[in-house]
Amino acid sequence: MNGDAELERLLGPREREVGCEECFDLLDRYVELELEGQDVDARIPGLAAHLRGCPACREEHESLRALLADDARGPG
Amino acid sequence: MSQLASAAYAPPALDRLLEDPEAPAAAQAKAWIAALAESGPDRDRALERLHALLLRAARFELGRRRAALDKVRGEELEDLATQAADDALVAVLAKLGEFRGESRFTTWAYKFALLEAGVRVRRRAWQDREVVLEPGGWEWFADRAGPVHEALERAELLDALRVAIEGSLTEHQRRVFVALALNEVPIDVLADRLDTTRGALYKTLHDARRRLRATLAEQGLTVTAEEDA
Numbered sequence: 001m002n003g004d005a006e007l008e009r010l011l012g013p014r015e016r017e018v019g020c021e022e023c024f025d026l027l028d029r030y031v032e033l034e035l036e037g038q039d040v041d042a043r044i045p046g047l048a049a050h051l052r053g054c055p056a057c058r059e060e061h062e063s064l065r066a067l068l069a070d071d072a073r074g075p076g
Numbered sequence: 077m078s079q080l081a082s083a084a085y086a087p088p089a090l091d092r093l094l095e096d097p098e099a100p101a102a103a104q105a106k107a108w109i110a111a112l113a114e115s116g117p118d119r120d121r122a123l124e125r126l127h128a129l130l131l132r133a134a135r136f137e138l139g140r141r142r143a144a145l146d147k148v149r150g151e152e153l154e155d156l157a158t159q160a161a162d163d164a165l166v167a168v169l170a171k172l173g174e175f176r177g178e179s180r181f182t183t184w185a186y187k188f189a190l191l192e193a194g195v196r197v198r199r200r201a202w203q204d205r206e207v208v209l210e211p212g213g214w215e216w217f218a219d220r221a222g223p224v225h226e227a228l229e230r231a232e233l234l235d236a237l238r239v240a241i242e243g244s245l246t247e248h249q250r251r252v253f254v255a256l257a258l259n260e261v262p263i264d265v266l267a268d269r270l271d272t273t274r275g276a277l278y279k280t281l282h283d284a285r286r287r288l289r290a291t292l293a294e295q296g297l298t299v300t301a302e303e304d305a
Contacts, residue, residue: 004230031179
């Protein structure tokens with residue numbers, strides 16, 4: 001009972017999580033639902049846990065969110 | 077048949093549809109798929125548009141990861157972006173039949189360019205770095221052992237974890253865990269070095285993590301307060 005963030009990072013998510021391929025398959029829908037303010041954990045279970053456990057998929061998730069936000073701002 | 081498609085998606089109509097922010101996503105997706113699936117001038121225009129879109133995503137990703145590429149010059153960066161966009165285009169076309177319309181077509185396509193660009197950033201950033209697969213002198217633990225001893229519980233956990241890594245994992249699990257979790261080697265870089273895939277490595281990491289958690293739990297040690305459901 002120590003809430004140690006670094007050990008948590010080492011040992012990964014405790015919940016059930018999807019794998020990298022499934023994460024990639026679901027990522028576009030997940031990000032759009034997130035940006036719509038939907039309850040993504042309920043709609044796509046296991047993906048948020050994977051993003052906590054996998055730095056490469058997390059980077060791709062953050063980038064897709066940022067790119068869509070950039071698109072929404074429009075040119076200029 | 078392609079003439080029919082050309083008539084249905086004449087270039088100006090296709091362009092207008094794709095550029096109209098008010099157009100329904102499903103109609104835009106249908107236009108993209110139809111144009112890309114046919115041969116002829118519509119396809120060429122659609123390919124050009126799609127490549128431009130993927131290049132924008134690749135450049136965006138390289139821009140975000142600029143800190144990891146501090147030794148990479150402008151033209152090499154542009155080269156990396158172009159390679160990422162080219163490979164993403166091939167992947168999008170190969171997977172076109174798998175697009176289920178659950179997001180905008182452009183969101184779906186973007187992720188291929190972000191993946192390709194991200195992989196290139198990680199590989200480039202690590203191309204001259206050694207990938208350490210063995211725990212060696214357990215530097216990771218030594219680095220964290222100093223002032224942290226104020227927390228006895230943490231010291232006990234660290235020690236138990238080190239023993240579990242040495243004793244409860246298979247050799248392959250230990251090598252993958254040490255590289256990915258302890259030494260933070262990017263998963264694509266390790267996949268290249270071990271001639272495997274990201275998915276296979278993550279599965280091994282996942283199994284190793286479960287094994288370590290279970291071994292710690294057998295000793296009454298947990299990292300967080302809540303137990304697995």
